[in-house]
Amino acid sequence: MDFSLSPELQALCQQVRAFVSRELLPLESQTGFMDAHENIDETVLDGLRAKAKAEGLWAFQMPIERGGRGLNHVGMAAVYEEAARSPFGPVVFNCAAPDDGNMQVLNKVLKTEALKQRWLQPIIDGKVRSAFAMTEPKGCGSDPSLTYTKAEKVGDQWRITGRKWFITGAEGAQTFILIARTSDDERKGLTAFLFDADSPGWRIERRIAIMGPEEHGGHCELVFDGLMIPDEQRLLEVGDGLKVTQIRLGPARLTHCMRWLGLSKRCLEIAGAYIRQRQSFGITLAEHEGVQWMLGEAAMDIHIGRLLTMNAAWMLDQGDFARKEVSMAKVQVADTLHKAADTAIQLLGAQGYSKDTLVEWVYRYARQARLVDGASEIHKMVLSRSYLADESEFFRWH
Incomplete structure (x- = not known):
């Protein structure tokens, strides 16, 4: 590229x-x-x-x-x-997130202008927010096939029963994309639906307190006890729910990386400004070899993450799913965000541990990066399987 x-x-x-x-x-x-x-x-x-x-x-x-x-x-x-x-x-x-990924998937899968005007355009215009309801307490997380929330056909509607949790942005969201089980078929058992927050038959059970700063709308647990969704609010065909998740989650993982790289660079920007002027033993911190190693290593990791992210982005633009490339970027950049924040705190000393700078905010936020949109271990498993299947082709130039 x-x-x-x-x-x-x-x-x-x-x-x-x-x-x-x-x-x-x-x-x-x-x-x-x-x-x-x-x-x-x-x-x-x-x-x-x-x-x-x-x-x-x-x-x-x-x-x-x-x-x-x-x-x-x-x-x-x-x-x-x-x-x-x-x-x-x-x-x-x-x-x-989550509006970014939701807008992208709705723009791809909604088939008519009328549907896009109803469900997509208000999110683009910033008039409403949205959420993607997939993860479940005792099931679906990194593995969507473990979806237990059911959608049962009743006439020309679908009755939803079940429970979701850690649904980002749910509090205050108006438009929801829901993944539910419509059959026991291993590959075609899930279906995706749209529903409006004003619809009866569901509720937010709680906003789950987390260790770090939150997105707007938090991370919520939802209960479905008879939500009725008209069939015309189904996304793609019955059984295409896994397809919808794949269309959404691949690019969404990569856009997380794009944003995390910006935060990583900002951490070093704050630390770099500090070590240029802070004196220690007669010289600035920036002149100490140990400090140079720390800053240089973090900068190198950020650039590696940028190259992996750009490579995956380029492949997506060529029409490739870029599954292993996205996984590599996700693992690398998630680790890098934590490392950049941790390095900055160490270089800033007590000031970095305080709330005088943004770095402690980023440090707490960064811990989720290795979990959201597939834990790092899942992505490494994907990479291992890809290598064992492709061997030397795993490293081919595109």
Whole structure:
């Protein structure tokens, strides 16, 4: 692949970087801009989103005709990295999880303009939020086949019973994508549906408290005790639920990597500024060889993650599923995010452990990276199976 960016894409990256520097970074040294869950307060967010829209910095991943910027995956990789220089950038630009992945899958699988206007366009416009209801307490997680939530056909509707949990963004979401079991078939037993939050027959049981900062809407446990979903709100065909998850989760894992790389770079940016001016034993910290090793190793890991992410993005743009490439990026970048935050805290000392900088926020947030969208061990298993099946072809150039 060619790693050079077009002049237009470089200009967009610079525009996003300037917006983040001007509008978002100053907030981090202020009080009162976060909500109770350590995300950006909704009233502050509304004003920033209006500014981003006015500058054309909105829904980079969506088609131009739908109000986005029409970027491919390579373009998204470059821009998302800049957007996530602040952890609050992605939601300001409407490219944050879970809406980001939900918009992408709905844009691909909804067949008519009427359906896109009903279910997709409000998310693109930022009028509603969405959630992807797949994970279950005693079943589905990294393995979607362990789905026990049932969808039973009743006339021209489907009756949903079961339970989901750790559903990101569920509190306050209006549009839900639901994965439920419609048969015992091993490959075609799952089906995907859309439902609106106002529909009766379901509830949020609780918002699950977690160790790190949260996305808007938290991570919730949902109970379905008779939700009725019309058949016209089914995504693709009966039995295509696993297909919908594959369409969504591959690119979504990679967009996580894109954002995590931005946060990783920001950690080193904060630490780098500190060690250039902090004196120790007559010289700056940056002049100490041990400090140089720490910073250099973290920077190298970030660049490895960028190369893996860009390679996977390029392959997706060629029409490849890029399963092993996405898995490699996911494992590497998840580890890198934690390492970058940990290195920054060590270099910053007590200041890094305090809330005076963003680094401790990133450190707590980073621990989930090795779990979400497939634990690292699952991705390593995928890579092992791929290598054993392909052997030398595993390393082929594309």
